[in-house]
Amino acid sequence: MVKIYLQKMLSLFDLSLKLNGFPIKKAKAELESIVNLSTEEHAKFIQDKKREIVDFHLQNNSFYQELVGNKTNIKWEDLPILNKQNLQKPLVERLSKGYTLKNVYLNKTSGSSGTPFVFAKDKYSHALTWASNIMRFGWFNIDFNHSYQARFYGIPMDFIGYQKERFKDFLSRRFRFPVFDLSDEVLEKFLGKFKTKKFDYINGYTSSIVLFAKFLEKRNIILREICPTLKACFVTSEMLFESDKILLEKQFGIPIINEYGASELDLIAFENTKGEWQINAETLFVEILDENNQILPYGKEGRIVITSLFNKANPFIRYDIGDIGILDEKSTPQKPILKKLVGRTNDIAILPSGKKSPGLTFYYVTKSIIEDDGNVKEFIIKQTKLDSFEIEYVSENELTAEQIHKIKEAIALYLEPNLSFIFTRKNVLERTNRGKLKQFKSYL
Structure with missing residues (x-):
C-alpha cells in the first residue's frame, strides 16, 4: 500500500490529469505510435486525420456546416479559412453534437492578438496536448511528474482565481513568479528563491525572463552557479531575438529553448536538440498560405494556417492563427521546420x-x-x-x-x-x- 501511494505521489501531474477526466495514458500511447510511423505511414495518417476531422464536423457541427455551405465533394484547398472573427460568437453555438460546457476542456485566448474568444477541446484532444508537451520537454530531460519549474507568468488577482492557480502550480510542481511587477526589488526576491529552491527548469514569457537576465548581468551573477540543479530554460508567447538568447545563455548558464504555441491549439513548434524549430506534425497540420489562400512552397513567407487533427468539440480546421512565418526548405511532411516566425498579421506597420x-x-x-x-x-x-x-x-x-x-x-x-x-x-x-x-x- 505504501509503495502504491508513493508511486501516485511521484506521478502527481499525470494523476491530476486523469482525475480531471483527461485520459493521459491513452494519449501518450497514441502519440508514441504516431511518432514511430514510417514516412509513408505518416503521410497516410495525415490524410486520414484531415478527412476524418472534416467529415466529423460537417456531420456534427452546425457552425462548421454553415461556414462550409452546401458544397459537396469539396477539396481540402477549397475549404474555408477559419479566422478569429468567425470564432467570436457564443461557444454553445460552436460546439459539436454530444459536447456541452460541462464535458469539455474550456479556456479562453489571451487577447494579445486583439481578438479574444472562448474555446473548447474534447478531453481526449486536450490529453494529447499534454502528451505532446510532455514528449517535447522530455527531449531536454524534463519530466512534469518530477522536475521542479520556475514559472514566469501572470496570475489572476482575484482571491478564488489566485488560489486556484496556486493549487494547479502545486499539482504541476511549479513555483510561480508573477510578472506584473518586475522592479529590481522584486527581482532581488526572485533571485532569493533560486538560492533556496532546487529548480530543474525555467518556463515563461520571454520578456520577463530576459528582464531577469539583465538584472543578473548587472550584478555579474550566473544563475546556474547559485541554482546548480537548473537544466534548461523554455521561453514562450513573445518573440525571442538572437541577442536576447545569447544574453540568457550567458547569464543562466543553461540551454535556452524557444517554443511557439497557442492555447486553443497545442504547441505548434518547439526547438529540438539540434536547434531546429520543429513543427508539431503529430496533432496538428500546418500550412503556409498567400493572400489568396493558395498554399505556398517551403521557403516562402505567408500566413500560418493550422488544423487541429483531433479536436472534435470545437472545429479548428484551416485556422488562420494571425501569424506570418516561413517553413524551412529542408522540411518534410513528417518533420516540418519553422525557419522564421515573422510576426502577427495585425502587427504590420503601414x-x-x-x-x-x-x-x-x-x-x-x-x-x-x-x-x-x-x-x-x-x-x-x-x-x-x-x-x-x-x-x-x-x-x-x-x-x-x-x-x-x-x-x-x-x-x-x-x-x-x-x-x-x-x-x-x-x-x-x-x-x-x-x-x-x-x-x-x-x-x-
Missing part, C-alpha cells in the same frame, strides 16, 4: 509611402541601438498615425538626444525617412492581463 513592414522591424532596429549600454530594460513601440510612433521605455536614465538621433537615423535607413517619434520614459510598461508584453501595436 508607412506614408504605402510600404508595409512587420512592426517588429521597428522593435528590432531600435533594440539594436538603445540596449548597447544596458540602460534600457525594455520598451514597446506604438503606431498612432501613418507617420507617427510612440516609444515607451523603462530605463535607469533617460535616453540622450544622441541616442534618439541614432534611432531615427537607423529607422530612416531600414524603413523610410520623415517619420515622427515621441519617446516616453515609464516606470513600468503596460502588459496584458496575463502578463504578456506586446512589443509593437498599431492603432491605425
Whole structure:
C-alpha cells in the first residue's frame, strides 16, 4: 500500500490529469505510435486525420456546416479559412453534437492578438496536448511528474482565481513568479528563491525572463552557479531575438529553448536538440498560405494556417492563427521546420509611402541601438498615425538626444525617412492581463 501511494505521489501531474477526466495514458500511447510511423505511414495518417476531422464536423457541427455551405465533394484547398472573427460568437453555438460546457476542456485566448474568444477541446484532444508537451520537454530531460519549474507568468488577482492557480502550480510542481511587477526589488526576491529552491527548469514569457537576465548581468551573477540543479530554460508567447538568447545563455548558464504555441491549439513548434524549430506534425497540420489562400512552397513567407487533427468539440480546421512565418526548405511532411516566425498579421506597420513592414522591424532596429549600454530594460513601440510612433521605455536614465538621433537615423535607413517619434520614459510598461508584453501595436 505504501509503495502504491508513493508511486501516485511521484506521478502527481499525470494523476491530476486523469482525475480531471483527461485520459493521459491513452494519449501518450497514441502519440508514441504516431511518432514511430514510417514516412509513408505518416503521410497516410495525415490524410486520414484531415478527412476524418472534416467529415466529423460537417456531420456534427452546425457552425462548421454553415461556414462550409452546401458544397459537396469539396477539396481540402477549397475549404474555408477559419479566422478569429468567425470564432467570436457564443461557444454553445460552436460546439459539436454530444459536447456541452460541462464535458469539455474550456479556456479562453489571451487577447494579445486583439481578438479574444472562448474555446473548447474534447478531453481526449486536450490529453494529447499534454502528451505532446510532455514528449517535447522530455527531449531536454524534463519530466512534469518530477522536475521542479520556475514559472514566469501572470496570475489572476482575484482571491478564488489566485488560489486556484496556486493549487494547479502545486499539482504541476511549479513555483510561480508573477510578472506584473518586475522592479529590481522584486527581482532581488526572485533571485532569493533560486538560492533556496532546487529548480530543474525555467518556463515563461520571454520578456520577463530576459528582464531577469539583465538584472543578473548587472550584478555579474550566473544563475546556474547559485541554482546548480537548473537544466534548461523554455521561453514562450513573445518573440525571442538572437541577442536576447545569447544574453540568457550567458547569464543562466543553461540551454535556452524557444517554443511557439497557442492555447486553443497545442504547441505548434518547439526547438529540438539540434536547434531546429520543429513543427508539431503529430496533432496538428500546418500550412503556409498567400493572400489568396493558395498554399505556398517551403521557403516562402505567408500566413500560418493550422488544423487541429483531433479536436472534435470545437472545429479548428484551416485556422488562420494571425501569424506570418516561413517553413524551412529542408522540411518534410513528417518533420516540418519553422525557419522564421515573422510576426502577427495585425502587427504590420503601414508607412506614408504605402510600404508595409512587420512592426517588429521597428522593435528590432531600435533594440539594436538603445540596449548597447544596458540602460534600457525594455520598451514597446506604438503606431498612432501613418507617420507617427510612440516609444515607451523603462530605463535607469533617460535616453540622450544622441541616442534618439541614432534611432531615427537607423529607422530612416531600414524603413523610410520623415517619420515622427515621441519617446516616453515609464516606470513600468503596460502588459496584458496575463502578463504578456506586446512589443509593437498599431492603432491605425
